[in-house]
Amino acid sequence: MDTQQNTALTRALAEVPGPLPTSGVIHIAIPHTDRFTIVGNHLAQHPDLSCTAVGIAVRIQSLPQGTEVSIKALAARCKEGEKRIAAALRELEAHGYLQRFRHRLPGEKVATRTLFCNQPAALVRLRSQMPSPVPVPVPEQPQAQPQAHAPQSEAESESGSGVEPEPEPEPAPLPPAPPVPAVLLTVATVTSPPPPPFVPLVPPPTAPKPPRPPLPRPGTLTPELDRAATALLSDLRRHAPRFTLSEGDIRQLVPPVATWLERDAHPDTIRRTLIEDLPQPLRHPVKLLKHRLTALLPPPLPGACDLAAPARPRIVVTPFQTCDDCDRAFRSPAPGHCRDCRETREHRGEDVRTAA
Known part of the structure; x- marks a missing residue:
């Protein structure tokens, strides 16, 4: 009896370009087009972090801005318990990936805010390159010494005395203070506050989203187009049970499907466009159908006059x-x-x- 061959392994190895290593792991790298997160090797291959800490860091880095990342919230998302997650967070905090501080809210409430940096070494280097504010030297003003007045004698203090007192000498004018260099004033006044540790490149979840394009509508929704579109949408559940639509959803999707039929699209083509190559997991089937019916709408078929070759100008x-x-x-x-x-x-x- 012959040895059974592993055809799946042979087919997978045939897809790997270049020479294969004699031992160790063999990578099949397929470029990502959506739903991916860039993770540096300094985190993925960190010699001092445990695999749990690396996994928790990757999970936090993949979450959108504003997501709750407390110990209880992460325990609800991951299979690890609260103790292991707390230990992993302490590791990340010790190596600079995570920063937690308390923020006082109005009304005597205190909340814990969390900062996650994907490159702590670059953050430290950025802070070290920030210019320090230059102090402005303040020149010392010489203080005028009060003059000591000699005590007058009783004869001089009497009102009937005819001796006039000698005039006191005027004090010498003080030298002008040296001007402060304009460069120091400019540096002191223009020095801006330090920039934030890192600026998020992903817009916050509360950012306004662009309006969705309207669903296509046919020129004239005839009874024949309405009946054919309703039958096509109702029949989708036979080919894909996840597209079991309600009557209200079908009434919303009838005009765009009728537009496809009006433009001479075959029902089988419409069905394949709607139910093939689905994202995983599929959470909103109706929204996916609306998007595909709008974004993949084919243009109208050209007429016989449009396909005719243009007449060449006659040369006399x-x-x-x-x-x-x-x-x-x-x-x-x-x-x-x-x-x-x-x-x-x-x-x-x-x-x-x-x-x-």
């Missing part, structure tokens, strides 16, 4: 004629004389016969 060629006097060939719609013979006859005053 003037025939050759032979001059009656000199037998020279010239182009003219009618027989007559050439240009030289016409000029000679006009000079002689004779009758000139030429084309009109």
Whole structure:
């Protein structure tokens, strides 16, 4: 009895380009087109992080902005318990991937906010390159020393004394303060606050979404188109049980399906377009049908006049004629004389016969 061959392995190895390694893992890398997250090797191959911490970090990085990532919320999403998730979060916090701090809300409430950085080494390097604010030197102003007044004698203090006191000498003017360099003032006033640790590139979930395009409608919804579209939509559940539509959904989808039928699309083509190559998991079948009926709507078929080759412009060629006097060939719609013979006859005053 012959040894059974593993055809699945042979077929999979045939799809791998290049020479195959003699040992170790063999990668079958198919490029992602949607629903993927970029993870650096510094996290995926971190020598000090456990596999649980790496998996929790990848899970947090794949979640959209604003998603709850507390221990209880992660335990509800993952199979690990709260103790293992808490230990993994502590590991990520120790290596700079995670930052948790308390934020006081109005009304004496305190909430825990979480920051996740996908490249903590780049964040530290960015902070080290930030310029530090330059202090502005304040020149010291020399203080004026109060002058000591000599005590007056009793004779000078008496009102009847005729001796005038000597005038006090005026204090010397203070030297002007040195001007502050304009460069220091500019640096001190223009220094902006430090930028945030990292700017999210994904818009928040509360960002306004563009309006959806309206569903296509036929030029005239005849009873025949209405009946054919209703039958096609009702028959989808025979081919794909997930497309078991209600009567209200069918009434909404009848006009776009009738538009496809009006544009001479075959019912089998419409059915394959709607139910093949479905996303996994399929959560909203009606929304998927509306999107495909709108985005994949074919143009109307061209008519016979549109397919006809355009008529080429007719080129009128003037025939050759032979001059009656000199037998020279010239182009003219009618027989007559050439240009030289016409000029000679006009000079002689004779009758000139030429084309009109």
